[in-house]
Amino acid sequence: MAASPPLDTSPDTSATSDLERRVMATVMTSETRGVPPWLCAVKVAQCCGNEESDSPAFPNADLAAIMVSNLCFSHNTPYMWKLLEQSMATKLVYPLHVLALLTSRVIQNRREQPQAYRLYLELMRQYAVSFSLLDAGPHKEKITKSIDDTLQLSNTYRFENWDLGMAVVLFLVSAISSLLDCVLQDWGSLVASQCQLVNEGPQSMDVDVNSNLSNNKSKHVELLRQNHAFAALEFLENMCSSKYVKVSLRLVHLNMYA
Template sequence: MAMAVPAQTIAGYDRFPWDAILLQTNSALMNNTDPNVWASQIISTLRSTAVTLPSVDLAHRLVSHLFWNHHSPIAWKLLDIAASLNLLPPLLLVALLSTRIVPMRKVYPQAYRLYLELVKQYVLMLQFRNNSPNYEMIMESIDNVLQLSQVYSHKVCEPGVALVEFVFSILWQLLEAILDDEGLLDHVPENKPRWLSRSHDMDIAEHDCINEMKTEQKEGMQRKNTMIAIEIIVQLLQNKMTSRLLCLVHRNMPSYWGSFNHQMQLIASKSSILKNLKHITADTLLSLMENIHGVVSCNTKSKLESNVVIPAGSQIAFGGQCEGSSWSSIWLPIDLILEDALDGGHVAALSAIEIITGMNV
């Protein structure tokens, strides 16, 4: 639930509440403060402002502050509790981290592992909410962070479309990371990967932590991360909710889906790590790709034909070929597409981040 309260000014903080929040965060990092105590402090600070929760600004400022100058295991715990308490938008957090963590995954393999856990927690277990007062602002921020409108050639950021493209882009980024890690990018027709380019804040020296790990440990963790990334791709293709979103990409953005499909074929035919997995095979990937087109199919069609009142809100093109600005004239609200998929999913009581942040990151 979003909340906002009248703004106040506090002497000594020219940019309150952000300076105060960063000071509280630095203190939590230095003192290894319980994340719940830190979250209570942040909530108390924000209650004296007009900041609406979940806060887009809070997500941007925390991620910018923590990566990489204040990177530590406790930093991940703070981000996780902030997302779980809806202090910041979880999907925006994933988008922000994707631009920082994935390009640096070989330098910070432990951080990449924790990022993958967040993808499983917040993208795979997608909690769709479009009734927040700042929902459009959140999706616009995700669009800006990942440059979705630019990548997919849109003139206007439509929130529902941005959600579909966000899920697809996170999936595609993981796929390109796998190709890169296995030395397969030379087989990609494009001159360079779409999602692995370094941003300006990635041009940093390698952290000493890379030298603190033995070569065998580092290589082992990198292989394990690639295995987990493959597993997440399979889960996103299988998941009832995300597969429906991906079906829309397949139907309405065929050239992008075609490039993605080509890269999936490369993984299926040439990935050495995939060949060593016991529970996932090349046939598994190919079968999921073949089936993705029919995921939405009959249920959605029957709802449209049964005089369902379509509420106003985020909309997704659902018929015909509609890449770029030539969207279909047939529109379907995103909440209607996902309605059947929202079947009482729950969040685990103990976060995976809480379990594995004992690793040195």
């Protein structure tokens, strides 16, 4: 059996773990007491102030990683999603960084976590092409590295001169490719399911309550998959109609054949 990797006890890791404990304690207390997500976001920002100084720099890369890692899926609650969206809107976290972290976790679990996938697509619709490259703040290099490490963009596309602008462009390319794959896979499953129902031929008239419940659940799951496929296609249509995205894709195409 391979030996387990040594525990990272570096100061950065220790500080991040301490920040995570404070942030999640604040979130869970606020959720229990019914504190509005916007007010919880203020309290979370204050937790980051205890991390470095009285006036921490935002967007905060560690905060984004903490929120997404707990959201996927140990604390996957509507409140946590609202808090994440509030944090993105107020620039506590960099929207593109959050979307990259969600992409690496939600897409592969979309069938087990259909609601998370739906909310992910909604965040993509709101923020994927609406952010500014100049808003990453003083943590820009750390955010850029995290995006690259999360999605393995530099390894996939073999670019050497790496910066936030390139991360944005290649994230868009990667997101379009991943969501197209999702649509094809989900519709392939739907077609296979429909073919199976046709090939089964006439069914027995005997009523089985458990069987009916199972069939209803399966139909609900298939309906969710179908809705997700349409939602992903709608997002892709809107995304590809953006002039910014068109220019970005054109630049990637030209660099591929340069």
